[in-house]
Amino acid sequence: xxxxxxxxxxxxxxxxxxxxxxxxxxxxxxxxxxxxxxxxxxxxxxxxxxxxxxxxxxxxxxxxxxxxxxxxxxxxxxxxxxxxxxxxxxxxxxxxxxxxxxxxxxxxxxxxxxxxxxxxxxxxx
Numbered sequence: 097x098x099x100x101x102x103x104x105x106x107x108x109x110x111x112x113x114x115x116x117x118x119x120x121x122x123x124x125x126x127x128x129x130x131x132x133x134x135x136x137x138x139x140x141x142x143x144x145x146x147x148x149x150x151x152x153x154x155x156x157x158x159x160x161x162x163x164x165x166x167x168x169x170x171x172x173x174x175x176x177x178x179x180x181x182x183x184x185x186x187x188x189x190x191x192x193x194x195x196x197x198x199x200x201x202x203x204x205x206x207x208x209x210x211x212x213x214x215x216x217x218x219x220x221x
Contacts (some may be wrong), residue, residue: 098122098210100192105215106180109184110218116177118192118212125171129201131208132166132177134188134217141191145177146201155203160186189214 104116118130131146145156145166154166165178175192193208195201201210 099196100210100212102192102212102215105217107218110184110221111217113180115189118175120173127170129197130175130194131191134190136188138169143203144196146203148201154199184219184221187219189216
């Protein structure tokens with residue numbers, strides 16, 4: 097089992113920045129492909145970014161490309177999401193997730209096996 101805990105959410109003005117962290121515990125001796133998803137009120141959960149086990153394979157949703165950066169520090173069992181140039185439409189609960197995929201990473205929620213509890217990001221206009 098893997099436990100994931102997000103932190104770093106909060107209230108920020110449009111154009112501002114936030115850095116989310118996702119700390120993993122449990123069976124972290126196996127580095128998992130990981131991802132960030134978000135869910136706005138009244139909307140379905142959607143893909144934001146994903147990263148493979150060692151970091152060189154990364155994918156972003158078109159809506160955040162060029163503004164968000166995903167990274168991971170396997171020595172610290174932590175994944176990050178640097179969010180710059182935030183917009184009101186980025187307001188959502190952000191979730192981190194880990195996948196048992198053996199290779200690569202995934203943009204699909206169905207491929208993720210472990211989820212955090214979420215952290216709220218609110219961007220005011």
